[in-house]
Amino acid sequence: MSAELEAEPTFVDKFPEEARIIRAAMWGSFLALTLGAIFGIIQTLHRTGLARPFSSVDYYTFLTAHGVFLVISFTIFFLVGLFTWAVVRSLDRPLLNTKITWTWYGMMAVGMTMTGISILAGFTSRIDMSADVLFTFYAPLQAHPLFYTGLVVFIIGTWVAGADWFRTWLAWRDENPGERIPLQTFMVLTTMIMWYIATLAIAASVLLFLLPWSLGLIESVNPTLTRTLFWFFGHPVVYFWLMPAYMLWYTVLPKIAGGRLFSDPLARVVFVLFLLLSTPVGIHHQYLDPGIAEGFKFISMTNTMFLLLPSLLTAFTVVASVEYGARRRGGTGIFGWLRALPWRNPAFTGMMLAGLMFAAGGFSGMINAGLNINYMIHNTIWVPGHFHLTVGTAVALTFMAGAYWLWPQLTNRPLYSPQIGLAQVVLWFIGMALMSNAMHAQGLLGVPRRTAEPEYAGFEYPMAFGGFEELNLQLAIGGTILFVSTVLFIANIVITSWSPKASGLARPLPPALSGPEDAPKVLDNLRLWVGIALVLVFLAYALPLAGIISNSGVFGTGAGTYPVWIDVPTAVAERALAVVTGVTATLVNAVTGVFTL
């Protein structure tokens, strides 16, 4: 009998079509990462004044592209790939109909391409189009209608993806009556419920206000209202990035460490807590907004602080699971077991370093969440310093480490170079430590975020933690190391994809020490959690939204439009109608596809 026949089948052996879709999603993610990294290094050098080959006007186009491609495209394409893998693997059954799967993949790809084109067109004046609105697209700054339309198509694509996974789970449930939802599928479903609730607000903001406004159909919007709807979505989206990383920490990291997850029930509790708490906190991004009463800000602050709980629980469970693995590998002593861990494995080291950085990001997050201390750092470069630790490392580095582990099982090709992989994750950690530290420190000096030229004519920054210039240098060195790290990652994955195939690459995941049978049944009652989540969202948002509307009206007090993209309502009405009809048709097709197929 040949070795190949003996080897356990990999994911791609068992589910070749699903593996193809997952690879396609991840290629989308890696393409966005590549573009985002190129824009990132340009920004780092421009902002710090080390090299300014482009104009400061173009800086904002780079900044918009960097933000949108990394926080929307890179993260979410990786998520849909990983979630598809997790659902199929943990249910051990194929998706119901891969035509639907390719449909949502196509919608996401087309939507992101539309949005991407509208942003990149800002580099040339020959095309009358731009979207220099950054990833937050605060009105009354206006992007070309293509920008908003692309976002809507992309988000509807993610909705169909969620429906695809739910349907597959329902089919599995019929085949396996009475069984507990497998942990990874549970994580996918709870995360998607959170996503549906969160994206309702952004869909409303874009479809009711921003898109019609950009088409010239309505004259003005209420800037506080669209901003509030953005952050209704904008905070849970950070957990949408983070939950796939948590899934890898809970279900894959313990296995790589040589052990298994400590507690399946607590993992479920954590995901339920995120479902409940991640949406009713968005107002903490608006602590300094006029037009929102102080009491609502205080409520949002307390909810935000309680959101620390699931992350603190995760820290315990993940470390305990890793320690269990180390002890099984022969590790001993209070801290001596750390030496027994597989530090040469880039997947392991990458995830551990990502987790460590997340702890640091958690500390700066507590400062951000502190209603009154936030005055010091609001809109300073401290804030991007914070989220480059969270989404930029906890999430991004975990995804890269996860790719080192997963990619061979999706391709039957062993990773080209684990050594380069190891160097890559360590470089990311070092680069981010430098860059993020400099950003936090500059933020305390009052250096603003989101600016092409943070040096001003009229004043000098105070000195602390090293001066402004010194920190600029540190920031640029960190950013350059991060760029090199990204290049190494992409190269490793690309070369792997052309490497010869091999067998024996399957890495099955063991069940938890304390399994789902220990988890109270109520945890799997998704309807209950949806209900509570909606009640909490209602409590947190009904009064603030009512207050905003009663203060300044649904369409505001007459804010202008900057710039005006399309000015002649009647001329455009037809075109708008065509767009709406097209989108509706796609939506109807997708939805009927979901329910009838």
Next chain:
Amino acid sequence: MHVHAYEKLWLALAIVLILLLIGSVTYGAVGPGIAMVADSQDPVDPQALDEDDRFAEPRVEQVGEDEYAAYVEAYQFGFDPDPIVVPEHSTVTFYVTSPDVIHGFQVVGTNANTMVVPGEVAEITVEVTEPKEYGVICNEYCGSAHHAMEGTFEVVSEEEYEEWLDENQDGDDTEGGAADEDGEEGEDA
């Protein structure tokens, strides 16, 4: 559901930490009295600021003994008035709005910091002490020349403030309206 004893301890400590954090914010609000920017001011029509009593003439105005009100317009791409001048050892309340897009208003190196949203009026009160000149910047991206949007906030001595008033307030000065002096560090908002 089995929960390990150490995990129970960890959970308890986590909850204590959360309560301490909430407690510290609450203390900041009721102890030092740090108030939040809120909806205390009536909204305005951003394209008709010249019809609004507060912003028809951006200015600094004395409203009490050692108390000043600064009505500031943050626009693409600058601040009016500029400089904002107030006398030392005074309490200054900033009222800031925008005629165009969303801006930020931050006195650099202090906690005097707020969003400036068209249609809304941000109100923050700070206490200034010794004479000092501060930079004021827009810290929210507001368009292609965002990085050029800056101003100054000057806290000056009583004598300098009188001089400044004489120079800027007599005659038919419609531009600056009431004169002001300079300001200083934000204490609480």
